[in-house]
Amino acid sequence: MPKQIAIYGKGGIGKSSTASNVAAACADEGHRVTIIGCDPKSDSSITLLRGRRIPTIMDLMRQGEDIKEEDIVFSGYKGVKCVEIGGPEPGIGCAGRGIIVAISLLKKISKAIEDTDLVIYDVPGDIVCGGFVAPVKKGLVNEAYVLTSGEYMPLYAANNICKGLSRLEMTLNGVICNSRGAPNEENIVSEFAKEIGSRLLAFIPKDVLVQTCEREGYSVIEKASDSAIAGVYRKLARSIMARSEGKIPMPLDDKRLRELTRI
Amino acid sequence: MPVKEKEPLIMHPRPSSIVAALYTLRDLDTDVVILHGPPGCCFKHARLLEEDGMRVVTTSLDESGFVFGGHDSLVEVLEKVIKRFNPKRIGIVGTCASMIIGEELHEAVTEVQPDVPVIEVEVHAGYRDNTKGVIIALESALASGIISEAEFERQKGLLKEATMVEKRHGAASKEYLEPNRGDLKFKVAGRLLELLKQGKKGLNILNAKKETAFMFADINLAVAETAEKLGCGPNIINMANLDDNVGLPKNRRNAREIKDELKQRGMELHHIIGGLDEYPVAGNTASRIISENYPDYDFAVITGVPHALPIDNIKNMELFSITNGPRQVVPLKDMGHKHVVVEIDLHPKTLGVNHIVESEFGATLREMAKDA
Numbered sequence: 001m002p003k004q005i006a007i008y009g010k011g012g013i014g015k016s017s018t019a020s021n022v023a024a025a026c027a028d029e030g031h032r033v034t035i036i037g038c039d040p041k042s043d044s045s046i047t048l049l050r051g052r053r054i055p056t057i058m059d060l061m062r063q064g065e066d067i068k069e070e071d072i073v074f075s076g077y078k079g080v081k082c083v084e085i086g087g088p089e090p091g092i093g094c095a096g097r098g099i100i101v102a103i104s105l106l107k108k109i110s111k112a113i114e115d116t117d118l119v120i121y122d123v124p125g126d127i128v129c130g131g132f133v134a135p136v137k138k139g140l141v142n143e144a145y146v147l148t149s150g151e152y153m154p155l156y157a158a159n160n161i162c163k164g165l166s167r168l169e170m171t172l173n174g175v176i177c178n179s180r181g182a183p184n185e186e187n188i189v190s191e192f193a194k195e196i197g198s199r200l201l202a203f204i205p206k207d208v209l210v211q212t213c214e215r216e217g218y219s220v221i222e223k224a225s226d227s228a229i230a231g232v233y234r235k236l237a238r239s240i241m242a243r244s245e246g247k248i249p250m251p252l253d254d255k256r257l258r259e260l261t262r263i
Numbered sequence: 264m265p266v267k268e269k270e271p272l273i274m275h276p277r278p279s280s281i282v283a284a285l286y287t288l289r290d291l292d293t294d295v296v297i298l299h300g301p302p303g304c305c306f307k308h309a310r311l312l313e314e315d316g317m318r319v320v321t322t323s324l325d326e327s328g329f330v331f332g333g334h335d336s337l338v339e340v341l342e343k344v345i346k347r348f349n350p351k352r353i354g355i356v357g358t359c360a361s362m363i364i365g366e367e368l369h370e371a372v373t374e375v376q377p378d379v380p381v382i383e384v385e386v387h388a389g390y391r392d393n394t395k396g397v398i399i400a401l402e403s404a405l406a407s408g409i410i411s412e413a414e415f416e417r418q419k420g421l422l423k424e425a426t427m428v429e430k431r432h433g434a435a436s437k438e439y440l441e442p443n444r445g446d447l448k449f450k451v452a453g454r455l456l457e458l459l460k461q462g463k464k465g466l467n468i469l470n471a472k473k474e475t476a477f478m479f480a481d482i483n484l485a486v487a488e489t490a491e492k493l494g495c496g497p498n499i500i501n502m503a504n505l506d507d508n509v510g511l512p513k514n515r516r517n518a519r520e521i522k523d524e525l526k527q528r529g530m531e532l533h534h535i536i537g538g539l540d541e542y543p544v545a546g547n548t549a550s551r552i553i554s555e556n557y558p559d560y561d562f563a564v565i566t567g568v569p570h571a572l573p574i575d576n577i578k579n580m581e582l583f584s585i586t587n588g589p590r591q592v593v594p595l596k597d598m599g600h601k602h603v604v605v606e607i608d609l610h611p612k613t614l615g616v617n618h619i620v621e622s623e624f625g626a627t628l629r630e631m632a633k634d635a
């Protein structure tokens with residue numbers, strides 16, 4: 001069975017950039033990788049496809065297409081399989097149901113989430129309803145990672161996600177710090193990770209390269225492969241691919257969370 | 264990319280996939296079914312199914328269940344069901360409400376760990392063809408080892424045909440079908456008597472869906488009895504989809520019960536054209552038998568699902584159709600059936616029975632034959 005992971009964290013914290021760089025780094029090492037964008041924004045795979053936007057499953061379903069694998073699974077950087085679920089127009093319909101329907105369609109018409117070494121589910125920042133945990137509930141995710149910076153709000157979101165995971169009895173396999181340049185950030189996130197019963201897997205510095213590459217439609221791994229930050233993503237990719245043990249996280253109370261951001 | 268042929272919108276209400284799943288679970292001899300959804304969902308059919316001995320209960324999802332999820336209610340109801348009914352086989356059926364909010368039926372089963380098989384049916388009412396509800400139920404029964412792969416494939420083939428039958432000449436054949444009470448029973452019975460008296464040769468065909476045969480068979484029986492009474496019995500050829508060697512347990516049982524009763528009441532079946540679940544294809548068998556043996560017959564009485572009988576080999580006969588769908592009248596007339604009679608509300612009267620139930624048309628014919 002492939003390694004099936006989901007990366008959670010506050011909206012805008014860097015889940016999609018981390019997911020696509022990890023995907024690219026794993027592909028560089030010869031792993032077969034599939035990335036499934038579950039955010040209605042459908043921006044998970046764009047930097048693996050040289051800036052190209054691919055049709056989403058929801059778009060095709062809405063148009064009443066007879067959907068085949070080649071219509072929704074696209075080959076990106078070094079063969080990474082890219083799928084975007086998409087969603088209805090903001091404020092209309094039910095995006096959660098969309099994820100449920102799209103995942104079952106994908107399972108039916110494609111082997112992209114079976115015949116592979118790593119599946120990354122890039123989920124939206126907030127698990128707003130049942131549909132957004134469908135991949136977990138349907139047993140399609142077996143490892144969860146939380147991405148956060150050392151600031152209070154992202155940590156608050158990360159802690160909330162841990163509450164959700166523990167309710168679902170889902171294990172957490174590591175915390176990743178995506179730096180926003182807050183003081184003492186690595187220590188704060190590392191301490192947070194320890195206290196919820198997990199570990200800090202990587203500290204990704206804030207680096208404008210991420211954004212410049214992104215603007216041109218590339219991952220850092222592809223466009224700036226010799227950069228220091230590319231090295232960080234590679235190391236993170238290796239520790240994700242290594243056999244790792246997860247634990248059901250123990251969320252902190254709010255008082256402790258506030259204290260943490262002051263250390 | 265090939266765009267799916269856009270299916271036309273159909274406006275009249277049609278049978279629901281959830282209900283179809285419920286009836287399928289009954290045919291699989293399920294003792295109790297839990298509907299995971301709002302309390303009033305499928306109320307009428309849930310109630311009717313109890314006549315057949317299957318219990319149906321609901322998790323009664325309310326506004327707060329929609330918002331916060333219904334997992335706990337499902338666990339609670341499942342536990343209660345096990346305690347109260349001591350069932351040997353349980354079904355859990357989804358509804359639109361629970362499926363939209365992403366309820367996982369399996370989670371509750373994992374939590375409760377019942378020691379009897381549970382058939383989980385993730386279904387809602389939003390499928391174009393209600394046969395989808397049957398297929399999902401059967402898939403789940405297959406997964407839990409309750410039916411064989413061969414039976415599953417057989418059923419799937421039949422359902423595909425059933426859907427096609429409805430598309431061609433049935434409830435899914437038009438954007439809107441006007442309900443219609445059909446022709447007056449006493450007029451149609453009068454015409455039938457006339458033909459019998461004239462010594463015309465006729466086909467008497469039962470092609471009914473499952474338990475509805477308990478009442479439709481009464482009409483075929485009335486025709487046979489009347490012909491006998493008028494001394495023209497040999498002019499009538501009887502055919503029925505009463506093969507008791509095929510289908511799910513209940514369908515076999517029912518076929519046997521009806522066949523035995525017909526025999527005991529003096530009606531000889533000249534041809535068996537299939538089983539009770541084979542109504543979508545049994546018409547083809549009947550059609551073949553007719554073209555080989557009775558191409559020049561004068562009239563045909565067809566009960567149950569008359570529109571499943573291909574018209575080619577009977578189009579020169581005077582056709583008497585008896586259906587239970589008020590929306591089936593117009594399509595049957597369009598096909599060329601001269602007389603169409605509706606046995607209104609037939610289905611409910613055929614639940615929970617194991618003997619032939621008197622029909623209005625049968626009673627009319629028998630009554631009029633007294634004076635003939």
Ligand SMILES: Nc1ncnc2c1ncn2[C@@H]1O[C@H](COP(=O)(O)OP(=O)(O)O)[C@@H](O)[C@H]1O
Binds near residue numbers: 010014179207
């Ligand atoms: N380590 C980083 N350094 C600099 N910019 C980053 C870094 N990680 C992410 N970003 C930028 O932050 C923005 C939001 O990231 P994104 O991956 O879209 O977030 P999310 O998927 O969590 O909503 C993007 O423009 C991205 O380029």
Ligand code: SF4
Binds near residue numbers: 279
């Ligand atoms: S809409 Fe669906 S869930 Fe609601 S009552 Fe009707 S069939 Fe049941």
Ligand SMILES: [Mg+2]
Binds near residue numbers: 016043122124
């Ligand atoms: Mg994103």
